[in-house]
Amino acid sequence: MTKSQRMKSFCLQLRFKSTQLFIVAGAVLLALLVSLLCIGFTLRFEVEHAVANVADVDYWKDWVAIEQKLWYDKGIEELKRAMRVHSKQRQPRQVLLLMVHGIDAPALAAARFTTADISSHANYIWDRFPHAARLKNSCSYSSPCDAAAAFRALWSGVPLAAVQRLRSNCSSSSNESELFSVLQQAQLAGFRTGFVTNQRLTGALGAALYAQVTSSSWECDGLMPVGAIEAGCQDVAQQLISSATGQSLNVLLGGGRQLFNAKVPSFEWDPVDESLCRARAGRNLLRDWQNQKLKLKPSKRFELLQQAHELSSINGSSVDYLLGVLANGDLSGSAQAPTLQLMLNKTLQVLQRPGVGHLLVVEHHVKQPMLASEQLQLLNATLTDLLGHKELLTLVLLTNGNYLSASRDVSEETQLVSTLDELFQEPELELQRRLQQMPSESLLFAQGPKSLLFYGVHDETYLAQALSYALGIDVFGRQLIEDK
Incomplete structure (x- = not known):
């Protein structure tokens, strides 16, 4: 064999060996990579499911007292629910906002423990809502504080000081000071709307949803100055019947008949409330509402109710508009509400x-x-029966309903937290007095699509802004485009 032939044979053998070596090395590296990926996925799975599976660890079963195990088992179930929380990003098609006056954080806490046995405390449906927030009470540093202005700030998303500054002459035709409530925005965007109250329909909260008034005392024409009436000013009851927002409301249920009509029936169980406004002679706004609905083109079916027993007999599915004024004064004041x-x-x-x-x-x-x-138990049972629709955003807002005034730049609650050391040196009775006088921020519980918008601590103006965004509308009622 010549020298060149031997060299050629050697090179062929070397190339064959190199190929084998490369294949072996590649196989080893691939096996190592697969092993590392498997280890990584296993570790990630264990980390993500460590809490969810913690109840399976022998420690929880054998190493603690039975009493402690029972409570830890309960806690583990809550942790599992917390890890499954997922608030869908799609826009809600239905929104239910329940505002409860007279229940703040201390009252809610007291209602939970009505017996000596703390293990049997009350559990409310909103306690299981995945998101919660607090809304500041601007009335705690505004003096004096007007409830009508406070609710307008809540529903319009405009600060209380600006609401008070924007009040204008009601006879003026200018709309520069008109504030669109979130209910008005929803109507302009094509949503059906409703307002239900166990008070009167013309109260401060309702008025802030549909009316533009300069005086919170003008619930009906009976308290309006003659000059204001002659100037073309309208009271809240009149605006509910004649304004575009009031006429577009599909459902109105509450009290306040004596503010709409001059002549109203009076019963032992539903007397005329002398502490409230009374309509002037000749007024019959409920008849006016009926006449308006008769003129609708195309025609719509409507129902006007003035007695509570009439409500149970109607078929709401076939009704386009429902107005129920079911008491002379506040609905809560009627024994047959x-x-x-x-x-x-x-x-x-x-x-x-x-x-x-x-x-x-x-x-x-x-x-x-x-x-x-x-x-609270009745509210809890009512909400439990209503929830369940996947497109429903449910908001429960608890507030003490007291509009206290304090001339300071921060809320009394915030001020109290910063001086706890000093306060606890005071006599116990004085401490209790100051705790009871704290203006309470509102508690907000949220569940359903877009409920993750409601978190942390916000000004009261945030409620209207977040609701508008959740519904996909801007302040002019236009439907916003959002990726589904």
Whole structure:
């Protein structure tokens, strides 16, 4: 064999060996890479599921006292639910906002523990909502504080000081000072709307949803100066019937008949409330509402109710507009007032239509603190029966409803936290007095699509802004485009 042939044979053998070596090395590296990936995925799986599976560890079963194990098992179940929380990003088609006056954080805490056995404390449906927030009470540093202005700030998203500054002459034709409430925005965007209250329909909360008034005392024409009436000013009751927002409301249920009509029936169980405004002679706004609905083109079906027993007999699914003025004064003052559950069931029958969204605002006053726990249980049962729709955003807003004034730049609650060391040196009775006088921020619980918007501590203006965004509308009622 010549020298060149031997060299050629050697090179061929070397190339073959190199190929084998490369294949072996590649296989080893691939096996190592697969092993590392498997280890990584295993570790990640264990980390993500460590808490969820912690109940399976022998420690929880064998190394603690039985009593402690029972409570830890309960805690583990709550942790599992917390890890499954997922608030869908799609826009809600239905919104239910329940505002409860007379229940703040201390009252809610007291209602939980009504017996000596703390293990049997009350559990409310909103406690299981995945998101919660606090809304500041601007009235705690505004003196004097007007409830009508405070609610307008809440529903319009404009600060209280600006609301008070924007008040204008009601006879003026200029709309520069007009504030669109979130309910007005929803109507302009094509949503069906409703307002239900156990008070009167013309109260401060309702007025802030549909009316533009300069005086919070003008609930009806009976308290308006003659000069204001002659100048073309309209009271709240008149605006509810004649304004575009009031006429577009699909459901109105509450009290206040004596503010709409001059002549009203008076019964032992539903007397005329002399502490409230009374309509001037000749007024019959309920008849005017009927006449308006008769003129609608195309024609719509409507129902006007003035007695509570009439509510249970109607079929809301076939009604386009429902107005129920079921008491002379506040609905809560009538001994024959319908239950909140009945009112909400009929309201939802009217509001729910295929392919159309709705916004429902519900106001409920708790006036007797000693019965707060019972009323909370009734609210809890009512909400439990209503929830479950996957497109429903549910908001429960608890507030003490007291508009206290304090001339300071920060809320008394914030000020108190910064001086706890000094306070606890005071006598116990003085400490309790100051705690009871704290203006309470509102508690907000949220569940459903876009409920993750409601978190942390915000000004009260945030509620209207977040609701507008959740519904996909801007301040002019236009539907915003959002990727689904």
